[in-house]
Amino acid sequence: MTRTGTTRRRAPLRARLRRDWPLLVMVLPGALLLLVFHYVPTLGNVVAFQDYNPYLGDSALQALVNSPFIGLDNFRALFATPAFWDALWNTLSITAFQLVFFFPLPIALALLLDSVLSRRVRTLVQTIVYLPHFFSWVLVVTFFVQMLGGAGLLAQELRQAGISPPEIMTNPDTFLLLVTAEVVWKDVGWGTIVFLAALSTIDPHLYEAAAADGAGRWRRLWHIALPGLRPVIVLLLILRLGDALSVGFEQFLLQREAVGRQAAEVLDTFVYYHAITTGDYGFGAAAGLFKAAVGLVLILLANKLAHLFGERGVYSRS
Amino acid sequence: MRPVWEEKPGVAGQAAKGTVLTAVVLVVLVPLWVALVTSLSSRATINAAGGLVFVPRGIDMSAYRIIFAGGQISQALWISTLVTVCGTLVSLLVTIPAAYGLSRPGSVGHRGLLFFFLLTFLIYPGLVPSYLVVTGVGLKDSLWALILPSAINVFNFVVVRAFFQGLPAELLDSARVDGAGEFRILWRIVLPLSKAVVAVVGLFYAVGYWNVWFSALLYIDDNEKFPIQRVLQTFILAGQTPQTSGTAVGTALPPTLAIKMAVVVVTVAPIAAVYPFVQRHFTRGVILGAVKG
Numbered sequence: 001m002t003r004t005g006t007t008r009r010r011a012p013l014r015a016r017l018r019r020d021w022p023l024l025v026m027v028l029p030g031a032l033l034l035l036v037f038h039y040v041p042t043l044g045n046v047v048a049f050q051d052y053n054p055y056l057g058d059s060a061l062q063a064l065v066n067s068p069f070i071g072l073d074n075f076r077a078l079f080a081t082p083a084f085w086d087a088l089w090n091t092l093s094i095t096a097f098q099l100v101f102f103f104p105l106p107i108a109l110a111l112l113l114d115s116v117l118s119r120r121v122r123t124l125v126q127t128i129v130y131l132p133h134f135f136s137w138v139l140v141v142t143f144f145v146q147m148l149g150g151a152g153l154l155a156q157e158l159r160q161a162g163i164s165p166p167e168i169m170t171n172p173d174t175f176l177l178l179v180t181a182e183v184v185w186k187d188v189g190w191g192t193i194v195f196l197a198a199l200s201t202i203d204p205h206l207y208e209a210a211a212a213d214g215a216g217r218w219r220r221l222w223h224i225a226l227p228g229l230r231p232v233i234v235l236l237l238i239l240r241l242g243d244a245l246s247v248g249f250e251q252f253l254l255q256r257e258a259v260g261r262q263a264a265e266v267l268d269t270f271v272y273y274h275a276i277t278t279g280d281y282g283f284g285a286a287a288g289l290f291k292a293a294v295g296l297v298l299i300l301l302a303n304k305l306a307h308l309f310g311e312r313g314v315y316s317r318s
Numbered sequence: 319m320r321p322v323w324e325e326k327p328g329v330a331g332q333a334a335k336g337t338v339l340t341a342v343v344l345v346v347l348v349p350l351w352v353a354l355v356t357s358l359s360s361r362a363t364i365n366a367a368g369g370l371v372f373v374p375r376g377i378d379m380s381a382y383r384i385i386f387a388g389g390q391i392s393q394a395l396w397i398s399t400l401v402t403v404c405g406t407l408v409s410l411l412v413t414i415p416a417a418y419g420l421s422r423p424g425s426v427g428h429r430g431l432l433f434f435f436l437l438t439f440l441i442y443p444g445l446v447p448s449y450l451v452v453t454g455v456g457l458k459d460s461l462w463a464l465i466l467p468s469a470i471n472v473f474n475f476v477v478v479r480a481f482f483q484g485l486p487a488e489l490l491d492s493a494r495v496d497g498a499g500e501f502r503i504l505w506r507i508v509l510p511l512s513k514a515v516v517a518v519v520g521l522f523y524a525v526g527y528w529n530v531w532f533s534a535l536l537y538i539d540d541n542e543k544f545p546i547q548r549v550l551q552t553f554i555l556a557g558q559t560p561q562t563s564g565t566a567v568g569t570a571l572p573p574t575l576a577i578k579m580a581v582v583v584v585t586v587a588p589i590a591a592v593y594p595f596v597q598r599h600f601t602r603g604v605i606l607g608a609v610k611g
Contacts, residue, residue, distance in 0.1 A: 013426070020426040022500035023419040027431055030416030030470045037451065037467040038438050044447030060454030112338060117320055121339075127597055128343050134589045136529035138547045142554050142582060143349040146370065153352060156369045185345065193600060204321070211323040250532050254555060268445070275446045276536065288444030296440055 045292075048074055048285035067282075074286035084287065086262070087270035088245075094266065095244045097176055102183055103240065106191025107233070111225060113192060114199045129189025137250035140186050144178070145169055169255075172263035179251060194232055202228040238306050242299025245291050267291050350586065357381050357579035364573050381576035382584075391581055393542060394549040397461070398528055401545060402588075405465040405527035410520055412470050417478035418504045438472050449536060463537035464530050464545065471526070474519045481515040482508060514599040521596040525589060546585055554578050 011019075049069055056066035078084050109129075116122045132140065147153050148168040155165035168178060202224065210220050249268040256264040265273075267287065275284020320326075327335075352370050359371045360378040367373075385391040419425075420432050448467065457463035485508065493503050509516070531547035538544060544552075 016426050023422065023425050024427060026415035026419035026500070026504070030412045030475070031431060031434060033412060033466065033470050034435065034438060034472075036455070037448070038441075038443055041443035041447035041451045042441055044450055045444060047447065047450070054450075060450045064450075109342070112335065115335070116339070125339055125343055127594055128346050130597065130600075131590065131593065132346055134525045134529075134593055135586065136531055136547050138529075138531050138551045138555070139582065139585055142550065143353070145555065146353065146579075146582075147349050151369060153370045153372070156367075160368060189342075189346070208321065208323050211325075217325065253532065253535075254551065257556075271445050276449060281446050281450065285444060285446040288446050292442040292444055295442060299440060 045285055045289050047282050048289045050074075050282050052282040052285070054279070054281065070282075074282045075290070077283060078286045078290065083261070083265065083274075084270060087265045087267050090263070091245055091247055091266040094176060094179065094247045095240075098180055098183060098247070099240065101180055102188075103237075105184060105188050107195055107229065109188055110192040110195035110199060111221065114196060114225075126189070126192075129192070131189070132186045133190035135186065137186075137248065137254055140182055141251065141254045144182055144185075170258045172259045175255075175259050175263040179248070179255075182251060183248065194236070195229055198229050198232045199225060234306055234309065238299070238302040241302040242295060244298055245295050353579045353582045353586070357576055357583045359576055361573045361576075364575055369575065370579075378576070381580040384577055385580050385584065390541070390544070390549060391546075391584075394544050394546045395584065397543055398530075398546040401461055401464050401530065402524050402527040404461075405469070406520055406524045408465055409469050409471070409474075409523040410516065413475050413478060413519065413523075414509070414516065415504065416470065417475050418482055418500075418508060421479050421482040435472055435475060452537060458537055459540050459543065460537075461543060464533045465527070467533070468526065468530075471523070474522055478512075478515055478519055481512060485511060517596050518599050521592065524592070528588060546581075550581055550585055554581070 044064070047064065047067070049071060050064070050067040051070045051073075052063065052067045054060065054063050057063035113122055113125060116125070135143075145152060149155065150165070150167070150169065152169075154168075158165040168174065171178075206224050207220055210224055215223065245267055247266050247268075249266070252264050252266050252269050253272065256269055258264075268291075271284045271287045271291075274287065275281050352372060355374045356364065356371045358374065358377050358379070358381075359367075360376060360380075363371055363375045363378075366375075416435070420428060420435065422428065452458075452463055452467055457466065489507060490503055493507055498506070529547060530545055531551060534545050534548040538548070
């Protein structure tokens, strides 16, 4: 990104085209896919301002052209729907809860792993704890049902011991704990990668000098390791904040039946249930557009905040 | 090796560290172990355990014979394999050239095209318009609906591009002086140097396709075309019994629980088998890319 390439730029366009056309050919398929499956749908958000009716044409495009515009009616209807505010509230509380109870865990585990001196033990533990990251949500929920569900291992053992097992997988009151436990199981190991990489770039002489000055284990952790992680922590916090309105969509869709809408409806599942399954596309698109707009504002804000704190952030102007 | 300046750890500290790490590892492994053992258990063992089995008693392969004998699960495994292989190929064939094509600042259209790719990080099209487009271009009930919309992942693109930009420029320039075209340079010089990053990104894509569930829920109605995750969901989480063939052999059917756990095991197996080979490249291939990008 830093190379300026001024010498290249002076050549006339025809000569540069003759030289660079193979590069353009290489980029073309990817650009076409993004155009069709990312940018066209982005423009397709106009259905949020329409009384979209898929039967008004032979194709989605024709139906789009033929559907009447109704201004902000879909948004008015959306904001007047209590279930939408419930879903928004659920989403935000889950994000906030996981920011406090999930976010610090990979940092702690990375610090712990970093302090393990035996390379072999470290690699073994890493191999095992990364694995669940690659499981689908269907599998993760399956494992939780298998261990903690009504017919799961825990219930089975408790019943044999004569204790009636608690409801875990279907209890809306503890659902927040359950989904966070699932996220921890799936991603706490994977989350350590980026912190471990950052820890490995810290100059060991810093630790040595601190030790020579009489700083103990914990003080070295506090004054050297954690400051070394600061840029990564800020970066990940920004990304999380920009994504505050997305919580594991499949995770909630899979468990919404079991615990009910009150606890498990988040913005994404709200869109799914109010648009795709009912065919009320305009209304659902309005909810989706609301989410995308708020998300965009959040990520821009968070990035601004990072610059204010003197960090690089996700992107910068350079 | 412990550096000389570091103090010796206390016994309590070491014990606490060991306990925490062991607990973390066990929490991951126990569910996998239980699924594996139960899938290999006979009806008698499962009945004696009152359900899931923790301690193995003999090996009974009948659950696996049933699910591989044809029927819905065999079909779903075949579909998932097909989608994973084709999808990963398509994704790599799109991502790698795009990353190479945009790895040289100053080439024609570089800034604009790069912006076009990176802007997708900030803009989220939303479920409804995406659904309308995918069904609108006629992909309903087509396996391509599971591949094309996610064929290029811009994060993976950034990782590969950052890796390509880190390659020594003199090498490529000298090939160019020798008259090699860009396609030839990519194929003959760049790719052989990029095995690690291609392996990592290929794994990410492959896992994504193997795990595809929601796209199948949205776009695939024909249950002959269900991928394995969709079948797993319908009959473990939603509690339906899978249709299996080969029931007329006269032998007693293995217990449903063993069949269910066998499906879990075959869903995990390809991931667990491939991932350790790629794992050692994670930090080198991905973090470097992500940090630079």
